[in-house]
Every structure is written in structure tokens, then in C-alpha cells.
Amino acid sequence: MNINNPKIWSLTDGSQGMISQTKGLANELSINIEEIKTEIIFPWNRLQPGILPIFSWIFKNKLPKNKIPDLVISCGRKSVYLSVYLKKKYPNIINIHIQNPKISSKYFSFVIAPNHDALFGKNIINSIGAIHHFKKSNKLKNHYEINTNNLITCIIGGENNHYNFSEENTFDLCEKIKKIKRYNNDKEILVITSRRTNQEIKHILKKELKSISTLWFGEGKNPYKFALYNSNYFIITSDSTSMISEASISGKPIYVYQLPMKRKSKRFIRFHDEFKKMNITRDLNTLDKLENWTYTKLEESKRIAGIIKKRIIERNNVS
Secondary structure, three states: OOOOOOOEEEEEOOOHHHHHHHHHHHHHHOOOEEEEEOOEOOOOOOOOOOOOOOOHHHEOOOOOOOOOOOEEEEEOHHHHHHHHHHHHHOOOOEEEEEOOOOOOHHHOOEEEEEHHHOOOOOOEEEEOOOOOOOOOOOOOOOOOOOOOOOEEEEEEOOOOOOEOOOHHHHHHHHHHHHHHHHHOOOOEEEEEEOOOOOHHHHHHHHHHHOOOOEEEOOOOOOOHHHHHHHOOEEEEEOOOHHHHHHHOOOOOOEEEEOOOEOOOOHHHHHHHHHHHHOOOEEEOOOOOOOOOOOOOOOOHHHHHHHHHHHHHHHHHHHO
């Protein structure tokens, strides 16, 4: 295997969040990457890995023939099946799974798990937050009608299994954003919603913030990447560890709007506590006045790729 440019198969279910994670690590290890969307048949597509045995015929997608990868990087429940199958078929490949696979780590060469998952072991490499494909960069060219002087970007998520996101929460968030604008009239405000932001929340955001901000609700070119590299401040809802992790590539202040929890989640609590202790985030809910602070930009994909390279070299030297 060419350690500097190995053949990599990137396995996901096709969702952008998972692609960002596998792409982030793969890009740090090679330019020889093939993305594969994992598709499996019922009931394997509904069940947690480990319940049923794995056979070649459970996969709908056609795998590249006569191309054995050096590395397989997977993310997500469905891709656990394919990663384990490929490792069984080609024992010499290195298979890396991102996030908790919910089965024993012995089925993988390496597991990349964030600290807040509290998953530890000999072949487990822990990351600070979620890894992703964004890199440290200079400011991007402005192809949007957005003034980047003193830009505050508000990234809005949505309700999930752990957090409520009600109309009341939305009005409260809007009031806090309007207060910031009143006391910082020189600041430009950009509001970006995610796929999980429902129509009721968007309606309130438009009604309350249209006169003081630029709004992006999913139509036209997504300014998300532009915002990561050009914003001076971030306001991000607490429901997404990935959005907060991605914004931390900026080194700019991140205010987190803490949504009410449906039930106590130790995983989310650990994540938010870790980022506060590292001085990456502060709570918007207790904001008195806008503050400026700095921290070391997180480049977890690069750091973890370096660890993996080192371990592969050590393993090859031993063998």
C-alpha cells in the first residue's frame, strides 16, 4: 500500500453529514477516493448491525469489480454492514469507521469516535467534536449580496430526538438576535436554516428578522461554506454537534442557543461542556453583551489522519 496515496472507498448512506465526515478524513489521507452509497435490503436496512448475519446479496449497490481498496472509511449504521463484509472478504484492507458503530470495535482496524460518545479502546481514536471536510482557509470570494464587515452568522437547526424547538423558542431566539443588532448596529446578520428547520420556524424567522438580516431558507446557492470562512461571530442552536464542530474551523466566537431538552442526554451535555471548557463556545442564553475571543482552530480530520498514518507505518514495520 502506498501510504501517501492509498486507494480509499468512502462508504455512507448518501447523507451530507456523513459524507462530510468520511470525506474530511479521506481527503487528508489520499486523492484516490471512490464514494460509495451503501444500499441494503430489508430487514437489514432497519435493524442494528450484529442482529443478523451478513451476506453479499444483502447489498443493492454494485461494488467496483477488480478494485480492492487499501482503506475503507465508513460512517453510519448501514455502512457498518458493508465495512464488516469487506473486511471479512479482504482481510488485508484497513477499515475505519467514524462514530460509534454500536457493535464491537474488533470488527474494524480503527474507530473514530468523538470524546462525547465516551467510547474508548485500543483501536479507538477520539476526536474533539465531529470531524468534517472543511479546512483552515483564507476568506472566500464574496459571490453573495452579503456585507462581510462584522458578519454574524446564525445557523438554525431543528427539533430532534433530544431537543425541542418550539415557536416559543424561536421567538426567544429572534428577540436575542434583535437585541444584539440594536446594541451592535454596525454588525451584519446572516441567518441560515438547515434541512431540519420546519416551515413554522422559518415563517417566524422571516417575520421577525427580515428587516435586519439576510435570510437563506434553502433556495439558491447555499452560503454555508462562505459563512464559515467570512464570519466574525456565530450563533448556532444546540441541537447539532456537527454544525458547531464545523464552525470551530474558523477560530471565531461561537454563541450557542441552548434549546430545552426532551430528556437528559449525557452525550450532548458532554459535548457542550467540552467546547465551553476549550473556550470555543459560550451560551447565548446568558449573553449580556457581545464579546470577542479566540481559540485554536480545530483541525480534527488532519490530526486524526496523522495518527492513522503513524499507526499504519508502525504496523507495517512490525509485520
